[in-house]
Amino acid sequence: MNPLKTEPSLSLKMEGFETPATIAMSMRARELAAQGNDVISLALGQPDFFTPRMACDAAYEAALDGKTKYPPIDGVLSLKQAVQKKFKQENGLEYALDEIMVANGAKQILFNAFMATLNEGDEVVVPAPYWTSYPIMARFLGGKPVDVICAEENNFSLKAVDLRKVLTNKTKWLIINSPSNPTGAVWSRQDLLEIAEVLRDFPQVWIFADEIYEHLVFDGQEHYSLAVLAPDLKDRILTVNGASKTYAMPGWRVGYVGGPKRLIKAMLKIQSNSTSGASSISQAAATAALHHCDNDVAEMKEAYDRRRKMMKEAFSKMSGVTCAVPQGAFYVYPGIEGCIGKTSAGGRKIENDQDFAEALLEEQHVAVVPGHAFGLSPYLRISYAADDKVLEKACKRIAQFVERLQ
Structure with missing residues (x-):
């Protein structure tokens, strides 16, 4: 009988093989929702429409x-x-x-x-x-x-x-x-x-x-x-x-x-x-x-365009936030340089975009993905592949979060 207590090992390849931030934030949003919170997740990049x-x-x-x-x-x-x-x-x-x-x-x-x-x-x-x-x-x-x-x-x-x-x-x-x-x-x-x-x-x-x-x-x-x-x-x-x-x-x-x-x-x-x-x-x-299904694509594109304009307008009114006009896909990528160094209403010091995203989720129950996951900070990736009313509610929550930063 071997006196050494060992267990099967994993491949060295797994070192640094992290879960994508998009999936990690989505999982965290689901956990909060399971606790009874009204969570809006804009973390995953998937259409909200039914398949044609x-x-x-x-x-x-x-x-x-x-x-x-x-x-x-x-x-x-x-x-x-x-x-x-x-x-x-x-x-x-x-x-x-x-x-x-x-x-x-x-x-x-x-x-x-x-x-x-x-x-x-x-x-x-x-x-x-x-x-x-x-x-x-x-x-x-x-x-x-x-x-x-x-x-x-x-x-x-x-x-x-x-x-x-x-x-x-x-x-x-x-x-x-x-x-x-x-x-x-x-x-x-x-x-x-x-x-x-x-x-x-x-x-x-x-x-x-x-x-x-x-x-x-x-x-x-x-x-x-x-x-x-x-x-x-x-x-x-x-x-x-x-x-x-x-x-x-x-x-x-x-x-x-x-x-x-x-x-x-x-x-x-x-x-x-x-x-x-x-x-x-x-x-x-x-x-x-x-x-x-070309007609279905045209209808979805029209909805995305409407939502894109709504998101851009909402972010243009937020102090400390910049937002280039997205010309394609269904994401906005607002910059939050003007929010760094401030403190959230819940007492969270915002030192980077990860802090911003985590505090936003905890305090306003809106899930977005921090820009560091995509190689450029301080930004946020926000999917607008969601219902118009859901997006309106999310934008109001994000605006309220930004307004309360001190």
């Missing part, structure tokens, strides 16, 4: 029709064909079917891509503010995230001059996310052209173009795909999208990507040995969404 009926009907019919077996690893043919048509008609991109794959959400595409390419110490350039999973995933798979700040005075867009400063011979990936989570920034055609010019000097760099919010652009702005603007770079660009944001289908877990055949092939090897293909029923729903 035609997509749900397609899933139901697929289930009744027996389409419940293991699906192809790369996606069912009907969905891949719909994605191929979407890329061509909406983006001007030509992808062969073996250059397209379907995954369990866009997050799995990121995992597959990094797993297929990153070696220990490879650098992943992540424009900040960024979606929290980009650097977390890079670190988990052996990469080294490298931030490049996208300043508020530049509408949170990446500038080529700043990109050039951080690219090295160790750079393996550049992340592009426009429209952006968390800021709602839409990168201009000119900015993307200048970024492409820089990337031509670094032929070893892959580009992950996250376009999942492409349909949610406002004020006459246009979304541009880098692979269209710089066709000579197309063989190292992954153009990533999915059903979650556009069609209000986050729980269906369907992401898709077009990219160079050799990288797609490598990513499919990983998927075949991890999760296999995405749910066959979900793929039926996503196929129907791509073919038939």
Whole structure:
């Protein structure tokens, strides 16, 4: 009998593998709500709308029709064909079917891509503010995230001059996310052209173009795909999208990507040995969404635009708060520099955006995410993918919190 008292260990990879702040704040909000508090959570980035009926009907019919077996690893043919048509008609991109794959959400595409390419110490350039999973995933798979700040005075867009400063011979990936989570920034055609010019000097760099919010652009702005603007770079660009944001289908877990055949092939090897293909029923729903749900998208976009304007107006009236006008997605990213150093009505000293978010949740029961989680402080990410009346109530609570700061 072994006298030593030991227990099974976890992988060293788990050190520093934190829960995304968006999920952590949402969990805390649910805990408070379970205690009987009237909590408004604006922490998660998911549409508040129901999935369009035609997509749900397609899933139901697929289930009744027996389409419940293991699906192809790369996606069912009907969905891949719909994605191929979407890329061509909406983006001007030509992808062969073996250059397209379907995954369990866009997050799995990121995992597959990094797993297929990153070696220990490879650098992943992540424009900040960024979606929290980009650097977390890079670190988990052996990469080294490298931030490049996208300043508020530049509408949170990446500038080529700043990109050039951080690219090295160790750079393996550049992340592009426009429209952006968390800021709602839409990168201009000119900015993307200048970024492409820089990337031509670094032929070893892959580009992950996250376009999942492409349909949610406002004020006459246009979304541009880098692979269209710089066709000579197309063989190292992954153009990533999915059903979650556009069609209000986050729980269906369907992401898709077009990219160079050799990288797609490598990513499919990983998927075949991890999760296999995405749910066959979900793929039926996503196929129907791509073919038939444009009117639903237009209605949701109109609601988001109305809410966006309401949020911007509310924050413009708060002392010590700045708020760039978001041009896309469904987030605002207000700056709270003028609130730092003050004390809340509940006696909490506000030394950073984490303190602000925690005090706001404790005292006014509104959950938002502190900007440090996205790589740029002191800011807050606030989702306006919520009912208008709920947003009005949340804005009043936030305004009251700010007014009471001393």
